Amino acid sequence: INDDFISAAADCEHLCPQFHPSLQSGSDAVLRRMRRRYYVHRFLEKLDRMRDRLDNPAFTTDIIVGFPGETDAEFRQTVGTCRAASFMKMHIFPFSAREGTPAADFTNQVPSQVKKARCAELATVERELATNYYRSLVGKKLEVLAEQHSTDREGWIRGTDRRYVPVEFPGSVDDLGRFVTVTGSDETRNCLTAHK
Secondary structure: OOHHHHHHHHHOOOOOOEEOOOOEOOOHHHHHHOOOOOOHHHHHHHHHHHHHHOOOOEEEEEEEEOOOOOOHHHHHHHHHHHHHHOOOEEEEEEOOOOOOOHHHHOOOOOOHHHHHHHHHHHHHHHHHHHHHHHHHOEOOEEEEEEEEEOOOOOOEEEEEEOOOOEEEEEOOHHHOOOEEEEEEEEEOOOOEEEEO
């Protein structure tokens, strides 16, 4: 992600403003052990620059929890970085040793129960951040691809907007398979609700 990319994205009329920069860890020390070639502050700066140029872009990411040697303090750094990045969605994976990789032979493997607890904590943070992002779309016009009937609300349709946000709105079978313009009305734990 550089200035040329950001300018091209900002100038693209038909772009869906959702991006998936893969963070992996929010700790510089863990990133070094992973042999990643970037630093947390630069990662966050790039997200800020994109937010300056684009209309409320959504950011999703991948996080590996429990990379060998990850301390409680390093995990806390990851949580803090995820909050600073304000991700809309995070794919959270516990580290699993892959045969033939250097990390598989590291001696300071994180116990599975610690990885499980950290994944659960980060999942809670992810739900909070998603809800915050959904809230930022309340009152905004959204273009939603209507995909299916809501599983728990009769007379409601579920779809995905241009920012990869799950949206539910009152609708009918006639809406399915179409782009529907709605206005965000309320955030919930699992989606944004809207009305036509």
